[in-house]
Amino acid sequence: MDDVLRFALLGLGLGALYALTAHGIVLVYRGSGVLNLAHGAIGMAGAYVQWELSAQHGVPYWPATVCGVIASALLGLLTHLLVIRPLRRASSLARLVGTLAVFIVITAVAVKRYGDSLELVPGKLPTKLLDIAGATVSEDRVWLLAIAVVITVGLHLLYRHTLFGLGTTAVAENEGIAASLGWSPDLIAGANWTLGSALAGLTGILIVPVIGLSVSGLTTLLLSALAAALVGRFSSFPVTLAGGLVIGVVQSELTRFGSGVTGLASSVPFLFIALVLVARGRALPLRGTFLDRLPALGTGRVRPVPLVLAVVVALVLVSVSTPLWADAITNTLVLSLIILSIVVVTGYAGQVSLAAYALAGTGAFIAGHAAADWGWPFELALLAGVLGTVPIGLLFALPAVRTRGVNLAIITLGLGTTLEAMVFQNTDLATTPGSDGIAVGKQTLFGISISGVDHPQRYATVVLLLFVAATLVVANVRRGRTGRRLVAVRANERAAAALGIDVRAVKLYAFGLSAAVAALAGVLIGFRSTSVVFADFASFDSITALGLAVIGGAGFLVGPLFGATFAAGTVGARFGDLILPGLSDWMPLIGGVALVLTLVGNQDGIGREVGKGAARLLPKRPAPAPELLSEEPEPETHRAAPLALRVQGLTVRYGGVVAVDGLSFDVEPGRVVGLIGPNGAGKTSAIDAVTGFTRAASGTVRLGERDLTRLPVHRRAGAGVSRSFQSLELFEDMTVLDNLYAACDRPGPWAYLTDLVRPGRRPLPAHVLVAVREFGLRDSLHRPVGDLSYGERRLLAIARAVAAAPSVLLLDEPAAGLSDDETRELAALVRRLAEDWGMGVLLVEHDVDMVMSVCDEVVVLDFGRRICAGTPQEVRRDPAVRAAYLGDLEPEALA
Numbered sequence: 001m002d003d004v005l006r007f008a009l010l011g012l013g014l015g016a017l018y019a020l021t022a023h024g025i026v027l028v029y030r031g032s033g034v035l036n037l038a039h040g041a042i043g044m045a046g047a048y049v050q051w052e053l054s055a056q057h058g059v060p061y062w063p064a065t066v067c068g069v070i071a072s073a074l075l076g077l078l079t080h081l082l083v084i085r086p087l088r089r090a091s092s093l094a095r096l097v098g099t100l101a102v103f104i105v106i107t108a109v110a111v112k113r114y115g116d117s118l119e120l121v122p123g124k125l126p127t128k129l130l131d132i133a134g135a136t137v138s139e140d141r142v143w144l145l146a147i148a149v150v151i152t153v154g155l156h157l158l159y160r161h162t163l164f165g166l167g168t169t170a171v172a173e174n175e176g177i178a179a180s181l182g183w184s185p186d187l188i189a190g191a192n193w194t195l196g197s198a199l200a201g202l203t204g205i206l207i208v209p210v211i212g213l214s215v216s217g218l219t220t221l222l223l224s225a226l227a228a229a230l231v232g233r234f235s236s237f238p239v240t241l242a243g244g245l246v247i248g249v250v251q252s253e254l255t256r257f258g259s260g261v262t263g264l265a266s267s268v269p270f271l272f273i274a275l276v277l278v279a280r281g282r283a284l285p286l287r288g289t290f291l292d293r294l295p296a297l298g299t300g301r302v303r304p305v306p307l308v309l310a311v312v313v314a315l316v317l318v319s320v321s322t323p324l325w326a327d328a329i330t331n332t333l334v335l336s337l338i339i340l341s342i343v344v345v346t347g348y349a350g351q352v353s354l355a356a357y358a359l360a361g362t363g364a365f366i367a368g369h370a371a372a373d374w375g376w377p378f379e380l381a382l383l384a385g386v387l388g389t390v391p392i393g394l395l396f397a398l399p400a401v402r403t404r405g406v407n408l409a410i411i412t413l414g415l416g417t418t419l420e421a422m423v424f425q426n427t428d429l430a431t432t433p434g435s436d437g438i439a440v441g442k443q444t445l446f447g448i449s450i451s452g453v454d455h456p457q458r459y460a461t462v463v464l465l466l467f468v469a470a471t472l473v474v475a476n477v478r479r480g481r482t483g484r485r486l487v488a489v490r491a492n493e494r495a496a497a498a499l500g501i502d503v504r505a506v507k508l509y510a511f512g513l514s515a516a517v518a519a520l521a522g523v524l525i526g527f528r529s530t531s532v533v534f535a536d537f538a539s540f541d542s543i544t545a546l547g548l549a550v551i552g553g554a555g556f557l558v559g560p561l562f563g564a565t566f567a568a569g570t571v572g573a574r575f576g577d578l579i580l581p582g583l584s585d586w587m588p589l590i591g592g593v594a595l596v597l598t599l600v601g602n603q604d605g606i607g608r609e610v611g612k613g614a615a616r617l618l619p620k621r622p623a624p625a626p627e628l629l630s631e632e633p634e635p636e637t638h639r640a641a642p643l644a645l646r647v648q649g650l651t652v653r654y655g656g657v658v659a660v661d662g663l664s665f666d667v668e669p670g671r672v673v674g675l676i677g678p679n680g681a682g683k684t685s686a687i688d689a690v691t692g693f694t695r696a697a698s699g700t701v702r703l704g705e706r707d708l709t710r711l712p713v714h715r716r717a718g719a720g721v722s723r724s725f726q727s728l729e730l731f732e733d734m735t736v737l738d739n740l741y742a743a744c745d746r747p748g749p750w751a752y753l754t755d756l757v758r759p760g761r762r763p764l765p766a767h768v769l770v771a772v773r774e775f776g777l778r779d780s781l782h783r784p785v786g787d788l789s790y791g792e793r794r795l796l797a798i799a800r801a802v803a804a805a806p807s808v809l810l811l812d813e814p815a816a817g818l819s820d821d822e823t824r825e826l827a828a829l830v831r832r833l834a835e836d837w838g839m840g841v842l843l844v845e846h847d848v849d850m851v852m853s854v855c856d857e858v859v860v861l862d863f864g865r866r867i868c869a870g871t872p873q874e875v876r877r878d879p880a881v882r883a884a885y886l887g888d889l890e891p892e893a894l895a
């Protein structure tokens with residue numbers, strides 16, 4: 001029992017440090033919306049400054065401490081001014097990677113200056129042993145707890161009750177409005193960076209007496225601190241403190257009572273938090289969720305002739321290379337494969353995953369055991385490693401189903417670190433007797449030795465060929481239907497689901513494929529020498545790999561090769577050494593600076609520039625055929641399946657607000673039903689509930705004979721209910737044609753596999769051809785959506801919903817912002833959709849003239865309740881409707 005208390009008290013001290021670290025991260029996040037991956041490094045820098053001044057230059061402790069804190073604060077301010085501020089219009093991925101670049105630069109400078117060793121630093125806090133309720137604990141833990149509580153209360157008061165705190169909250173909630181009230185978002189962000197980083201320095205100085213001073217030491221705290229920040233939702237200081245303390249105590253108790261299971265203590269609290277986050281996440285983002293700018297994407301088109309030439313040249317170079325160069329080529333290619341796995345999951349599918357090395361290690365682990373325990377030959381072990389990692393990749397994808405952005409990045413990093421701590425660092429699992437890893441021996445392929453030790457050139461050849469094969473597979477995916485789905489989900493999950501795309505399946509697929517590519521890299525890393533050593537698979541290296549992916553261009557197939565060149569041990573480093581001997585020692589620093597420059601100068605990476613250059617050099621290929629547009633589709637092929645939508649007693653509640661109250665209506669095939677009412681009457685909520693975006697508290701939704709009430713969004717869309725959005729929600733980084741394809745492609749589950757080898761492009765179905773003609777999109781098919789005029793965008797949004805071949809089409813304010821002429825054309829189009837296509841249309845619209853002219857029936861809502869329904873004439877004359885909505889318009893004006 002004494003032990004329980006003692007370890008709890010010890011844990012409180014540790015937890016206090018987690019909380020203090022987390023507070024600094026929260027400050028920066030609140031002030032500028034950036035997750036600062038350099039937080040630990042900034043704190044470490046402050047601790048080094050303090051140590052150098054006091055231990056080496058004889059400066060007294062407290063002045064040295066003040067200097068350390070100021071150094072960290074300055075580093076934070078510089079990070080804001082030089083990296084984050086220039087990136088304020090960039091994607092949040094670019095800003096995240098910006099902090100990573102700062103992390104790399106600070107770490108590289110620190111390693112150069114202080115080396116890798118661990119310094120033991122005496123602290124100033126008293127370390128007398130205290131007896132608390134029978135348990136003995138060192139006094140410094142109590143002090144740490146007290147300091148954390150005082151700082152938490154201080155921060156809480158500062159952000160609740162001062163002008164600065166209120167300004168920070170205002171900026172965090174809405175930068176535009178805050179700026180119009182006179183708050184400078186820039187100043188606020190700078191102040192928060194400075195304050196948060198000063199706190200990092202102070203925390204660093206407080207921590208080093210407990211854990212020692214080393215370059216990598218503070219990074220390991222990062223994960224627990226991030227977990228505490230997640231608990232406090234990156235905003236509440238008291239909750240963050242509580243989170244940090246609970247994590248500290250649980251870890252401490254597990255260290256004592258966890259029966260020696262490797263990695264249990266560091267993993268369990270994190271896993272718990274990940275579960276909570278996933279549980280409180282949402283399958284689809286809410287309406288109005290801010291859509292981020294995304295890194296640019298390549299087309300995935302591969303030119304066979306230049307590719308074959310490049311491969312032949314590379315093979316010749318490998319065969320004539322010295323062992324050192326062959327090793328450098330292998331290093332470059334395996335790292336490129338790791339980065340390629342990031343291109344799939346982050347570049348294409350938009351999911352920020354920080355688990356590349358954990359998945360690579362899993363591949364090596366499985367293949368290693370297959371070879372060492374069961375004597376499998378290289379090719380079979382490789383296959384086992386790659387395929388066996390896919391289910392683990394799917395496991396990593398589960399959080400992505402319900403969380404996104406920063407939360408997902410932290411969870412995947414945590415899961416990877418858990419895998420590392422519990423499996424890779426577990427000597428029972430990850431070593432074979434007499435070896436420091438899993439002894440797999442020397443490899444042969446078809447009877448020929450390809451041992452990386454004896455024949456580095458041969459090994460590099462195998463790696464090269466597998467790299468090319470993997471790149472071709474990823475290129476196929478990018479060009480195929482699957483790739484379109486990945487990009488659609490990346491661009492806009494809500495719109496993708498509304499078109500029948502199973503967002504969850506797409507994310508699982510991206511993680512699965514990415515895991516397979518990472519595992520391939522892992523096996524090739526592991527089997528290069530005679531034993532698979534897991535020091536090669538440090539989870540935190542995944543962060544660096546993401547940075548390299550961004551340098552190369554996360555959406556481009558050539559990006560990995562360029563990104564990898566900036567890492568130590570690669571071809572780039574060797575060339576650097578040729579130009580300037582010893583340059584490779586500076587590679588991490590050069591990589592970090594290159595990352596900052598790439599981000600600030602061109603957030604889309606080198607791959608984009610290379611793509612543009614290649615397009616200029618290579619002969620132009622004609623644009624893809626205009627998809628059968630010359631052929632006139634057979635008459636009637638575009639008719640919708642005639643199914644009626646029946647909505648009964650639909651109620652939608654948001655907390656205490658009843659947005660829709662027992663609404664019933666039918667939409668028959670071939671008829672247009674208007675749904676009108678004042679602002680806030682519940683019209684969009686009704687569409688959301690019918691299409692599955694909002695859960696209905698009660699009521700039923702049926703299409704034909706089918707009950708849709710419990711189905712998820714994409715299955716309702718698949719059944720025949722399609723919608724447009726008030727805010728359009730087009731896939732901005734696709735062409736018009738690809739927007740339409742994303743809606744009409746209905747690949748079966750096998751397409752996920754066949755696209756890997758044969759992407760194929762189906763012609764547009766007949767009904768989409770008719771839609772292209774009807775909506776006047778014929779000449780715009782190959783234009784990016786961003787180039788369309790406002791009116792064209794509105795038409796495309798409806799055409800895309802029509803391309804999903806619905807029986808019932810729900811249009812949410814389609815005429816908003818259109819001119820009178822455009823509105824008239826749209827009205828005629830809506831009528832044709834009903835009469836010629838046989839669709840049922842539900843039209844939500846504030847343009848009363850339009851509603852009255854096209855609708856067969858109108859339903860009027862007020863405060864969520866149906867106050868009237870009937871023909872336009874009946875509705876127009878209804879006194880309740882005139883009082884609630886049509887107001888004092890004269891009946892003639894409405895005629």
Ligand SMILES: Nc1ncnc2c1ncn2[C@@H]1O[C@H](COP(=O)(O)OP(=O)(O)OP(=O)(O)O)[C@@H](O)[C@H]1O
Binds near residue numbers: 657658659682683686
């Ligand atoms: N996610 C939400 N959380 C809480 N309340 C919400 C949410 N979405 C909508 N509401 C509330 O529900 C009510 C109905 O809103 P809704 O947007 O459905 O109305 P609407 O008729 O479509 O309005 P408008 O014509 O302005 O688009 C409003 O009071 C709105 O404030």
